[in-house]
Amino acid sequence: MSGSIKLSRPTTTLSLNVPLTSSKSESNRALLLNELGGGNSELKNLSSARDTDTMTKLLAAEAYTLDVLDAGTVMRFMTAYLAVGKKERRITGTPRMCKRPIKLLVDALNDLGAEITYENEEGFPPLLFKPFTTQKTSQLTIPGNISSQYISALLMIAPTLPKGLTITLEGEIYSRPYIEMTLNLMKHFGVSGKFEGSQITVASQDYQSNSYTIESDWSGASYWYSLFALADDAQIKLQGLRSISNQGDHAIASIMEGLGVQSTFDNETVTLSKTEIKQKLVIDFKSCPDLAQTVMACAAALGVDLEMSGLESLRIKESDRTAAMATELSKIGAKLEEHADGLWILTSPKKLDVTEVIEFDTYDDHRMAMALAPLAMKFDCIIHEPEVVVKSYPEYWEHLEMAGVIIE
Numbered sequence: 001m002s003g004s005i006k007l008s009r010p011t012t013t014l015s016l017n018v019p020l021t022s023s024k025s026e027s028n029r030a031l032l033l034n035e036l037g038g039g040n041s042e043l044k045n046l047s048s049a050r051d052t053d054t055m056t057k058l059l060a061a062e063a064y065t066l067d068v069l070d071a072g073t074v075m076r077f078m079t080a081y082l083a084v085g086k087k088e089r090r091i092t093g094t095p096r097m098c099k100r101p102i103k104l105l106v107d108a109l110n111d112l113g114a115e116i117t118y119e120n121e122e123g124f125p126p127l128l129f130k131p132f133t134t135q136k137t138s139q140l141t142i143p144g145n146i147s148s149q150y151i152s153a154l155l156m157i158a159p160t161l162p163k164g165l166t167i168t169l170e171g172e173i174y175s176r177p178y179i180e181m182t183l184n185l186m187k188h189f190g191v192s193g194k195f196e197g198s199q200i201t202v203a204s205q206d207y208q209s210n211s212y213t214i215e216s217d218w219s220g221a222s223y224w225y226s227l228f229a230l231a232d233d234a235q236i237k238l239q240g241l242r243s244i245s246n247q248g249d250h251a252i253a254s255i256m257e258g259l260g261v262q263s264t265f266d267n268e269t270v271t272l273s274k275t276e277i278k279q280k281l282v283i284d285f286k287s288c289p290d291l292a293q294t295v296m297a298c299a300a301a302l303g304v305d306l307e308m309s310g311l312e313s314l315r316i317k318e319s320d321r322t323a324a325m326a327t328e329l330s331k332i333g334a335k336l337e338e339h340a341d342g343l344w345i346l347t348s349p350k351k352l353d354v355t356e357v358i359e360f361d362t363y364d365d366h367r368m369a370m371a372l373a374p375l376a377m378k379f380d381c382i383i384h385e386p387e388v389v390v391k392s393y394p395e396y397w398e399h400l401e402m403a404g405v406i407i408e
């Protein structure tokens with residue numbers, strides 16, 4: 001599948017018991033923790049995401065250069081792993097990955113005693129690594145409001161350091177559930193850490209083998225919430241999701257109540273049903289940045305206005321996501337604008353007035369494609385470069401077709 005696809009709403013009920021792929025965030029952590037613990041753990045239900053395939057391959061690779069493609073977690077987690085390794089290595093990624101900042105993590109690792117240098121521009125991949133020799137400190141300070149992936153990366157290698165590690169987080173903590181996911185998974189693999197106030201302490205200790213079953217991906221589930229919200233008639237069940245989850249993106253269940261979707265949990269299956277739609281929602285995406293595009297697209301098509309905060313990190317992800325959403329949603333008459341103090345307002349058309357097929361660009365960003373596709377429940381649309389979804393949810397288009405969406 002390449003070029004473009006045209007999506008049209010099903011001729012009957014949108015209906016599927018959705019076999020979601022599992023979380024790439026959990027998978028990529030479990031893979032690294034297993035490797036650090038000797039590689040004997042049984043990891044069940046690993047994600048089919050390309051990012052997880054990349055993580056698996058790079059952990060096993062012997063080559064000097066490792067290419068993470070567009071996988072942020074792989075870049076950040078492997079950077080910490082290679083920094084405390086015994087070999088000279090080089091890590092690189094796609095042109096966009098080489099524009100996603102990494103200086104805070106590199107500075108922290110170099111303070112620890114690593115020898116990482118930049119091949120080209122300071123602060124950005126490609127990175128060059130020398131073998132790790134001596135731990136210079138066990139105390140690090142790092143801003144908590146840029147990317148939690150830097151913090152997760154440092155935490156996962158912390159117990160392997162002879163002196164352990166205490167990290168002090170400065171400022172507000174963004175994407176906090178991802179830090180907690182890291183600590184919870186570390187605990188599952190036998191390592192305890194303490195997160196109190198703005199400090200996280202992990203003593204030097206050994207990882208233990210343990211089997212782990214990865215949960216379905218709540219970020220991937222969010223697109224089904226949106227499809228359900230926008231469809232006149234739908235029967236959707238989502239498989240493999242837990243009511244108590246390691247993933248902060250399970251917040252989609254409560255956010256979507258405002259967009260007319262209710263969730264019923266039963267034995268790792270979530271059944272969606274309709275409820276009343278609110279006219280305006282106030283949402284802070286600080287803990288769940290990957291849900292922002294889904295919610296914006298869905299609200300725009302439902303005529304719901306949004307007042308949003310916590311969107312700062314969207315600029316440094318696979319695309320500049322706030323700019324990309326502003327451009328794409330303007331095609332259906334919605335306005336996304338930045339105001340003072342980090343506030344973003346989405347003003348949605350009160351009555352959708354779309355008479356032609358709308359063409360959506362996807363900016364090399366899986367979440368642009370997946371978040372915009374549910375709008376096909378309201379009007380025919382064309383999605384350019386649909387293959388971007390392989391990053392986290394390769395079966396997305398196949399699942400939409402199975403649910404009845406017409407794809408040409």
Ligand SMILES: O=C(O)C1=C[C@@H](OP(=O)(O)O)[C@@H](O)[C@H](O)C1
Nearest residue numbers: 025073147148149175178290313
């Ligand atoms: O640790 C993780 O698995 C992730 C953390 C988040 O990134 P930031 O911490 O950079 O916001 C999230 O957006 C990303 O998709 C996955």
Ligand SMILES: C=C(OP(=O)(O)O)C(=O)O
Nearest residue numbers: 070071072073290317318
């Ligand atoms: C931001 C994302 O991923 P990463 O940072 O791992 O590339 C994402 O999946 O939305």
